[in-house]
Amino acid sequence: MIDLRSDTVTLPTREMRQAMAAAAVGDDVYGEDPTVNRLEDLSADMLGFEAALFLCTGTQSNLAALMSHCERGDEYLVGQQAHTYKYEGGGAAVLGSIQPQPLEFAADGTIDLDKAAQAVKADDVHFAKTRLFCLENTQGGKALPLDYLARAEEFARSRNLALHLDGARIFNAAVAKGVGARDIARHFDSVSVCLSKGLGAPVGSVLCGSRSFIDKARRWRKVLGGGMRQAGVLAAAGIVALTSMVERLKEDHDNAARLAAGLTRIGEGLLRVEEVNTNMVFVSLTTGAAGELAAYLKGRGMLVTPAPRMRLVTHKDVDAGKIDAFVEAVTEFRKDFLERRL
Numbered sequence: 001m002i003d004l005r006s007d008t009v010t011l012p013t014r015e016m017r018q019a020m021a022a023a024a025v026g027d028d029v030y031g032e033d034p035t036v037n038r039l040e041d042l043s044a045d046m047l048g049f050e051a052a053l054f055l056c057t058g059t060q061s062n063l064a065a066l067m068s069h070c071e072r073g074d075e076y077l078v079g080q081q082a083h084t085y086k087y088e089g090g091g092a093a094v095l096g097s098i099q100p101q102p103l104e105f106a107a108d109g110t111i112d113l114d115k116a117a118q119a120v121k122a123d124d125v126h127f128a129k130t131r132l133f134c135l136e137n138t139q140g141g142k143a144l145p146l147d148y149l150a151r152a153e154e155f156a157r158s159r160n161l162a163l164h165l166d167g168a169r170i171f172n173a174a175v176a177k178g179v180g181a182r183d184i185a186r187h188f189d190s191v192s193v194c195l196s197k198g199l200g201a202p203v204g205s206v207l208c209g210s211r212s213f214i215d216k217a218r219r220w221r222k223v224l225g226g227g228m229r230q231a232g233v234l235a236a237a238g239i240v241a242l243t244s245m246v247e248r249l250k251e252d253h254d255n256a257a258r259l260a261a262g263l264t265r266i267g268e269g270l271l272r273v274e275e276v277n278t279n280m281v282f283v284s285l286t287t288g289a290a291g292e293l294a295a296y297l298k299g300r301g302m303l304v305t306p307a308p309r310m311r312l313v314t315h316k317d318v319d320a321g322k323i324d325a326f327v328e329a330v331t332e333f334r335k336d337f338l339e340r341r342l
């Protein structure tokens with residue numbers, strides 16, 4: 001099986017399963033799960049924050065963060081295609097009474113700071129109170145430029161806005177930029193990180209911030225139904241993810257580059273490959289090809305999500321040999337596809 005739909009499909013490693021089986025546990029709602037506490041301390045330390053909180057999902061983590069930064073009637077500036085805005089069921093508005101102000105992402109995954117400045121509302125009874133600026137890194141597989149992060153921080157400070165990072169794949173960004181995750185995280189008031197994507201843990205995210213911010217988020221996590229009990233069995237896998245799975249993300253990036261090169265070589269008449277930055281390859285397909293290609297590949301045990309602009313994601317369970325097999329299958333499909341259209 002070659003599954004390129006997402007890096008969420010990664011399976012836990014043997015080391016993770018062993019750590020899960022052996023984990024010391026307690027009731028985390030009482031703060032008594034030693035393994036959860038260890039994961040939270042480790043996360044805070046790795047990202048350079050005072051404190052951290054283990055949550056069920058990235059969605060829950062972002063929502064708890066937004067609800068901790070904002071109150072009812074507040075507003076947050078966010079990308080039009082951002083996960084928190086578009087792919088989390090509108091949670092900020094639905095459950096947080098927080099109004100989103102979406103802004104287009106630029107091609108490099110940043111939000112233009114002049115446009116963001118224009119969207120900040122004046123203190124006037126007509127307007128929601130703009131309270132928070134939210135970025136995403138990586139965004140669509142792109143690692144945000146480091147100098148942009150510094151400028152975003154300066155902008156947020158100057159406007160008295162809090163700055164949150166949906167850093168679901170912050171470690172991919174750090175590896176791509178050749179810096180530590182701290183060098184990215186230090187610009188933000190809070191950062192949410194997924195353990196269950198390229199890092200391979202079966203479940204979980206961590207939210208990092210100041211002690212007082214995390215205390216608030218812990219309260220919201222309980223309200224959101226995310227107070228788990230002997231969660232150390234899950235946190236144990238998260239610890240393995242953070243201690244042994246970060247540096248290997250480079251392999252995923254190399255495999256994405258290999259995939260992009262292979263598809264570029266054979267793509268003429270079928271697909272066009274976009275520039276690759278981390279572990280995602282975006283390809284635009286000739287009209288009508290996406291569904292056919294996905295069905296063809298599925299018959300060969302290869303999974304992709306059909307779309308005119310298709311996202312292919314590399315991860316630890318797809319090695320270079322599988323990438324080559326995938327390119328080979330697309331090569332065969334292309335031959336068929338083009339012959340049928342002549």
Ligand SMILES: *Cc1c(COP(=O)(O)O)cnc(C)c1O
Nearest residue numbers: 057058059060083084136166168
């Ligand atoms: C996956 C993801 C999340 C969180 O997703 P969950 O499935 O809820 O863990 C948040 N932001 C981004 C950018 C993501 O890719």
